[in-house]
Amino acid sequence: AQKITQTQPGMFVQEKEAVTLDCTYDTSDPSYGLFWYKQPSSGEMIFLIYQGSYDQQNATEGRYSLNFQKARKSANLVISASQLGDSAMYFCAMREAVDSGYSTLTFGKGTMLLVSP
Amino acid sequence: DGGITQSPKYLFRKEGQNVTLSCEQNLNHDAMYWYRQDPGQGLRLIYYSQIVNDFQKGDIAEGYSVSREKKESFPLTVTSAQKNPTAFYLCASGGPENWSNQPQHFGDGTRLSIL
Numbered sequence: 706a707q708k709i710t711q712t713q714p715g716m717f718v719q720e721k722e723a724v725t726l727d728c729t730y731d732t733s734d735p736s737y738g739l740f741w742y743k744q745p746s747s748g749e750m751i752f753l754i755y756q757g758s759y760d761q762q763n764a765t766e767g768r769y770s771l772n773f774q775k776a777r778k779s780a781n782l783v784i785s786a787s788q789l790g791d792s793a794m795y796f797c798a799m800r801e802a803v804d805s806g807y808s809t810l811t812f813g814k815g816t817m818l819l820v821s822p
Numbered sequence: 823d824g825g826i827t828q829s830p831k832y833l834f835r836k837e838g839q840n841v842t843l844s845c846e847q848n849l850n851h852d853a854m855y856w857y858r859q860d861p862g863q864g865l866r867l868i869y870y871s872q873i874v875n876d877f878q879k880g881d882i883a884e885g886y887s888v889s890r891e892k893k894e895s896f897p898l899t900v901t902s903a904q905k906n907p908t909a910f911y912l913c914a915s916g917g918p919e920n921w922s923n924q925p926q927h928f929g930d931g932t933r934l935s936i937l
Contacts, residue, residue, distance in 0.1 A: 740925055750928035807872050812864035
C-alpha cells in the first residue's frame, strides 16, 4: 500500500492566486514527520516546509503553509499568492523510524504545478 | 559554501558495464542517501548510510552497490545486474536522525542513460 498519496498529477493556477496541493499519508507510528519539497525542471530538490506529528500548530514558512489534519492523515500544502517561479513538481514525504533505529523518507509521486500569468 | 556535490551531471552506460556515481558532502552530516527518480515519478530509496562503514538497503537495492569509507563520501555503483538503469539519481544527506525536523539536503543529481 502506498504510504504517501498525492492524487493530483497536475494543477493549474493563475499568478497571485492561492493553490492547495493534496497529500495523504498512511502510518501506524505515532511519531512521524512530514516534509514538502519543490523540484524545478533543473532537477534539484528544495525543502519547503516541515510538520511533526506532535506539533500543535500548522507549520508556516513565508508563502507556504501546511494544512495538517491528523485524524484524516492529510498534510496539504497551501501556496499563497502564486508566482511564475512556483511552477515546478512538488513532493510530499514522510519520515518514519525503521527497525534498525534509523529513519528514512518515503516520497509521494508528486504534483506538477503550473502558474500562468 | 556547504553542500552536496554529485558528479557527473550526465552519464552514459554501455550494456554490461558498471558505472559509479559520485556524491560528496561538506555539511558534516552523518547520514547519506541515494534515491532513484523515474520520469513523472517520486523518489525511491536505493541505499542509505548512517555512519561510516555501515549502510542499509532501501526499497530498490537490487543491481546497485555502495560504500561508505569516509563520512563525506557515499558513491553509488550501478552494476550490470541493473537491467533498467536509465533514471535520474539523487544523493542526499541529513543531520541527526530520528524525529529531527531537519530536512534532507539534496545534490543536483546525475542523469544516467543506456547507450
